[in-house]
Amino acid sequence: MPIGADGFRLPTVNEPGSKNKLEMIRGAGQDEYCRTFVINEEDHTLGNALKHVLMQHPAVEVCGYTVPHPMERSIHVRVQTKGVPAIQVLHQSLTTLKNQNQMVKQMIQDEVTKYKEDNSSQ
Amino acid sequence: MDTGRIKLEEFRLVPEHDLESPAKRSDHDGIIKLISMDDIDMELDFIGFNISLVNAYRRIILAEVATMAIEKVYMYNNTSIVQDEVLAHRLGLVPLKVDPRFFEFRNKDEKEWGAQDSVKYELKVRCSKNPQASDKETNPDILYKDRKVLSSSLKWMPIGNQTDIFQESSMQPLHDDILLAKMNCGHLINLEAYAVKGIGSDHAKFQPGLSWYRMLPEIKLVREVEGEDALLLQKCFSPGVIDIITNSEGKNVANVNDARNDACSRNVFQYDNIKDSVKMTRKTDHVIFYVESHSALKSHEILDEAVSIMIGKCDLLLSEIEKHLEMDADT
Structure with missing residues (x-):
């Protein structure tokens, strides 16, 4: 995340002139079914969770992520697939991850309301 | 896994x-x-x-997860023995009651302190002789007034229309007994401090908990562990994990009461007679x-914010992928 002139971080906005959030590495060995995605301004927080969701996807043959340099905030996610283009697999997996998070959010909210109700009577 | x-x-x-x-x-x-x-x-x-x-x-x-903390301090006068930069740092670490969700992140090149992104505080204290103190008094805490500068002396100064939205009680420091500096008679601190919204990866003072x-x-x-061995086994685990019950044959045997609270130490492997x-x-x-909160946010609010941030990360990346997919479709 960009750090402002005064030191504190700015929210996740795509400033003009800043790097794209998502890039793809070009070159030999890269094709539609075998891609390395560069996700800027992300770290292990998203990388590890995303990798685990990608692994569950039936079309994925190989996938993994790395942080190329600890001082640069970007991760490389490699996805190798069978039958479905890698970018679509990434899209589907991210949707799965998002749905899972929304489910968790809902469950936490339900539990908190239930807990409050149960404990307010005492 | x-x-x-x-x-x-x-x-x-x-x-x-x-x-x-x-x-x-x-x-x-x-x-x-x-x-x-x-x-x-x-x-x-x-x-x-x-x-x-x-x-x-x-x-x-x-x-x-974002919270509010003092980021800039304008020091007008500081004759206490605490150096300006040390005092400013200490002020930054004071947790505030201000709810970060009512505020925006400050822009990069912002010069003014806006009502939507900053909170202003003032600290004006002077240490003076206490006229009520007796002549024989030697305790400096009684001898002088305002010897201890506490976080309660930080006074909220509303910016713009902030008085319409906030009450003073919800803008003060979270604890009013944080010692900021100690002063001697005649010492004086006069400063202005500005709090902004920030996140923990920038500075730990912004951590919500x-x-x-x-x-x-x-x-x-x-296997069954009885007698002395049972007591020894009980001592190998955290309190309350193992209890000793009398079984049907009248023997005192060890029983697992609640493994949840165990610290998972491997003390039991010290003793060859019970380690198996x-x-x-x-x-x-x-x-x-x-989750343990030490900020304005309640514990469940912190967790809720964290999940929302994770959803936000997914959303941002999803929209970015959709842009790429559209580009591919066009070509």
């Missing part, structure tokens, strides 16, 4: 395939159980979730998650 348990042996951890629950759980049948909660502490169980997701929440709580997790410990007694009697494992798909 396809293994359900990790076995704790004397010198190593062994993954153990879970035979009781289905071999592969889908990530969609997880459940969450709230164990205990108040405004400050929270303990909840994530059952059937992958640990990477739980770790993401922990990382977000520590690094990305603490968060940690552990996997559920399980203890199984493989227990099997210690940890469940990898049952995570006990703790």
Whole structure:
């Protein structure tokens, strides 16, 4: 995340002139079914969770992520697939991850309301 | 993770395939159980979730959930023995009652302090002689007034229309007894401080609280342990984990009461006579998650914010991928 002139971080906005959030590495060995995605301004927080969701996807043959340099905030996610283009697999997996998070959010909210109700009577 | 348990042996951890629950759980049948909660502490169980997701929440709580903290201090006068930069740093660490959700992040090149992104405080104290003190008094705390500068002397100064939205009681420091400086007679501090919204990865003063997790410990007694050995076994684990019951034959035997609270120490392996009697494992798909707030946000609000931030991350990346997919479709 960009750090402002005064030191504190700015929210996740795509400033003009800043790097794209998502890039793809070009070159030999890269094709539609075998891609390395560069996700800027992300770290292990998203990388590890995303990798685990990608692994569950039936079309994925190989996938993994790395942080190329600890001082640069970007991760490389490699996805190798069978039958479905890698970018679509990434899209589907991210949707799965998002749905899972929304489910968790809902469950936490339900539990908190239930807990409050149960404990307010005492 | 396809293994359900990790076995704790004397010198190593062994993954153990879970035979009781289905071999592969889908990530969609997880459940969450709230164990205990108040405004400050929270303990909840994530059952059937992958640990990477739980770790993401922990990382977000520590690094990305925003709070308000003092960021800039204009020092007009400071004749106390605490140096300007030390005092400014101490002020930054004071937790504030201000709810960060009412504020925006300050822009990069902002020069003015706006009502929507900053909170102003003033600290004006002078240490003087206490006229009520007796002549024989030697205790400087009684001899002088305002000898201790506490966080309660930070006075909120509303910017713009902030008085319409906020009340003074919700803008003060969270604790009013934080010692900022000690002064001697005649010393004086006069400063203005500005608080902004920030995140923990920039500075720890912006952290909303603490968060940690552990996997559920399980203890199984493989054979009967009685008498002296049972007492010894009890001492090897955290208090309350092992209790001693009298069985049908009238023997005092060890029994696992509540393995949840075990610290998972391997003390039992010190004793050759009882080390074969227990099997210690940890469940990898049952995570006990703790949140502890030391900011304006309540514990459950912190967790809620963390999950929202994670959803935001997914959304941002999803829209970016959709842009790429559209571009491919055009060409």
